[in-house]
Amino acid sequence: MINTPIVHSGEACTKSIAAIRDTLYVLSGKWKLPIIIALKSGPSRFKDLQRQLQDITPKILSKELKELELNEFVTRTVYATSPVTVEYNLTKYSETLNKVIIEMSDWGLQHRKRMMNNSRKEKKSISLQ
């Protein structure tokens, strides 16, 4: 019961929350991580990315790429071909996200498996997309 109210140290916890908030802020939205992962297999052009991430509209893709550029995860290079060729590439700094990406990816995989088991056992569960 709660006759002994828990006193939080607070400190570490608050710092951790602030740090997570920063990360969430930079990676915010549905598309930033998917774009980064798509670029992992090599530089891509605008249309390539649109095709790979099906369902993303050019407006959003453009916006997300700009933010990724500002955060120095992605570079944008224009070649004077015709029609113009624009190549997007990952930066060295984007590699610092690798561990985050791996953990999120692993977790997603195991969670999906778990959900499948749960639904076979007919337990209530939130559905995936």
Add this chain to the structure above:
Amino acid sequence: MINTPIVHSGEACTKSIAAIRDTLYVLSGKWKLPIIIALKSGPSRFKDLQRQLQDITPKILSKELKELELNEFVTRTVYATSPVTVEYNLTKYSETLNKVIIEMSDWGLQHRKRMMNNSRKEKKSISLQ
């Protein structure tokens, strides 16, 4: 240049994107991870959480807690005191998120440091919250 267009294996990449999407879906929003971290220091009551996560409105907190319950990250226990006491607690399953949380927290810390350096050097950069 792009005379040799890169052919993506696609496979692994697509799977990874799907897995990340699942993770983003389950952890979606501004508050789920902060709530989980807040609960790491022990069970909390509704008001406690509101105080710890300052600025969260009861409506949002209530909604997020329900989703966390559905996803089996959190349990809700009601004690028949008066006024009623409701305690929120982390489940065993929530611990599977630990690695994700650690990596995101670490990344956020280093990123903030980097941003501070960048702004001292007066390079343009996206601001943190």
Add this chain to the structure above:
DNA sequence: TTTGTTGCTATACAAAAGGATACTGGTATC
């Protein structure tokens, strides 16, 4: 000359997320 491609931008709109504020029922305290 028409059609197509690329890399976007512009406009309008819809949906989702989040916030502000007020309130409720039950009980305890002043």
Add this chain to the structure above:
DNA sequence: GATACCAGTATCCTTTTGTATAGCAACAAA
């Protein structure tokens, strides 16, 4: 009796995110 606490709900509003659709400039191919 008035006020306050708890655990939320209810209502309304703003902001963010995302979609749909159209268009443009510069070519290139048919």
